[in-house]
Amino acid sequence: MRLKHIHLQCWDLNPDNRPNVELISSVLADMGMKILEDEIKKAEKYLFKEYKENKQLTTTHPQAIYTSRLLNPYTEGLAIDFTELDDEK
Secondary structure: OHHHHHHHHHOOOOHHHOOOHHHHHHHHHHHHHHHHHHHHHHHHHHHHHHHHHHHHHOOOOOOOOOOOOOOOHHHHHHOOOOOOOOOOO
């Protein structure tokens, strides 16, 4: 709707009534942001729905213990033990 209004203003016989570059740029940027916001909302709804459905299907045993391990042997030297915190720093 706003784009149509600006389009009509561009054709105004009086050049003073025509929109300037800043106004056109602002309107286009606002439209782009609106499109992005709508896409983000759609994605969030989809992800929330998927999470909700998957969460109900999976259950974890209350006494289960998980241990992390390195998947790549070349990164073995990068292992950090986070169970011991260095309080001196």
